[in-house]
Amino acid sequence: MAWRLKLVPEKTNINFFRWQWLTFGGSMVMIVAALLATAFMGLNFGIDFQGGTTLRTESTTPVDVGAYRQALTALDVGDVSITEVFDPSFRANQHVAQIRIGAQDGYEAVTPETLDRVKVALVAIDAALKVVSVELVGPKVSSELIWTSVMAVLATSVGVLIYIWLRFEWQFALGGVLALVHDVIITVGLFAVFQWKFDLTIVAALLTILGYSINDTVVVFDRLRENLVKFKTMPLREVMNLSVNETLSRTVMTSGTTLMALGAMLIWGGDVIRGFSLAIFLGVIVGTYSSVYVAKNVVLFIGLDRSDKPKGGKGTPSEYANIEA
The missing domain is CATH 1.20.1640.10 (Multidrug efflux transporter AcrB transmembrane domain)
Known part of the structure; x- marks a missing residue:
């Protein structure tokens, strides 16, 4: 055996x-x-629940999520989420990323000064990178x-x-x-x-x-x-x-x-x-x-009622339901 x-x-x-x-x-x-x-x-709510700012970037060079994260971590801007966006309609050299930065203390979104620092840090990694949109996710959402x-x-x-x-x-x-x-x-x-x-x-x-x-x-x-x-x-x-x-x-x-x-x-x-x-x-x-x-x-x-009950009809073997998933 x-x-x-x-x-x-x-x-x-x-x-x-x-x-x-x-x-x-x-x-x-x-x-x-x-x-x-x-x-x-x-x-300890993340960006999804505490609100913040979402940046959408585009570049002709591939997105390096690790490099982006390392650059933003050095800025100490708080909670950061980076994802690469894929879409069949994108051009062959169109590389899009979505960067979410959590709201900072006393503010509903990232301050303009912090936003400028983020843009500079990203461009330093990829000179072809452009920030195409900036959106606010407020506390109501x-x-x-x-x-x-x-x-x-x-x-x-x-x-x-x-x-x-x-x-x-x-x-x-x-x-x-x-x-x-x-x-x-x-x-x-x-x-x-x-x-x-x-x-x-x-x-x-x-x-x-x-x-x-x-x-x-x-x-x-x-x-x-x-x-x-x-x-x-x-x-x-x-x-x-x-x-x-x-x-x-x-x-x-x-x-x-x-x-x-x-x-x-x-x-x-x-x-x-x-x-x-x-x-x-x-x-x-x-x-x-x-x-x-x-x-x-x-x-x-x-507790369970284990007493015998009248059968519910032909083909009913017991009191327990037998509904299969």
């Missing part, structure tokens, strides 16, 4: 409820701490982006709630969504505590975390639903333990390989995607934890 790497034995018998008040209670403490940190310390981001996370959570409710039972839906709320709040709280930059890429990472975490939770719930039908007289706590143990190998393998890829992105991906990689890296860890220790605990505390 060929040798296979096994991070987890094929059969485990771990009592995941042994320290439930420490694990589940610890999650509640972390949520409260994250909320307090976000409320009192605030988030930034506040709208914050509100839109919050609505995106809430809408995703509601969609997940409805999906799990249809596929399983309302207890599963509530447990799954509370686990997602747990993941998002703790991840955002870490960004508040360490004052890591929080911009639209982090919002995209949070939405990715929601999808990853609920996928892991649904795997556990799916096995739990099967075992509830198979072991009708086994206590609910033991059925949950069995279900998590049976899916533990898959959980560890999936999370482990994902973290390996994210770790590589975090170390060698560069400044552009470092925040995104960090948010997902933390989210995968917290999401895996919540799938094992939070979601099923909520279902256990609420």
Whole structure:
């Protein structure tokens, strides 16, 4: 038989409820701490949320994002984002870049003096470079982006709630969504505590975390639903333990390989995607934890009606919904 790497034995018998008040209670403490940190310390908003100035440049020579960034970093102008713009309509020698500079203290945009310094620094790198447009992103637009981001996370959570409710039972839906709320709040709280930059890429990472975490939770719930039908007289706590143990190998393998890829992105991906990689890296860890220790605990505390119910008609094998993804 060929040798296979096994991070987890094929059969485990771990009592995941042994320290439930420490694990589940610890999650509640972390949520409260994250909320307090976000409320009192605030988030270190990036350009997308704090406003600033956007410059559009054109040149006949290729854009060197690294050189641009190095030149602007030396000016100490604050938060800077540089991206190269591609468009099929551009000429062969038309190279366009978009440079965003965060608002400075006491100003809604970059001051004219700072803007002149930026232009001089860029021209020193590329004599053919021209600044073709300068746009202001004010605080009103930034506040709208914050509100839109919050609505995106809430809408995703509601969609997940409805999906799990249809596929399983309302207890599963509530447990799954509370686990997602747990993941998002703790991840955002870490960004508040360490004052890591929080911009639209982090919002995209949070939405990715929601999808990853609920996928892991649904795997556990799916096995739990099967075992509830198979072991009708086994206590609910033991059925949950069995279900998590049976899916533990898959959980560890999936999370482990994902973290390996994210770790590589975090170390060698560069400044552009470092925040995104960090948010997902933390989210995968917290999401895996919540799938094992939070979601099923909520279902256990609420309880399930395991009594036999009249069949809903021909072809209805059990009380649990069987809507496939």
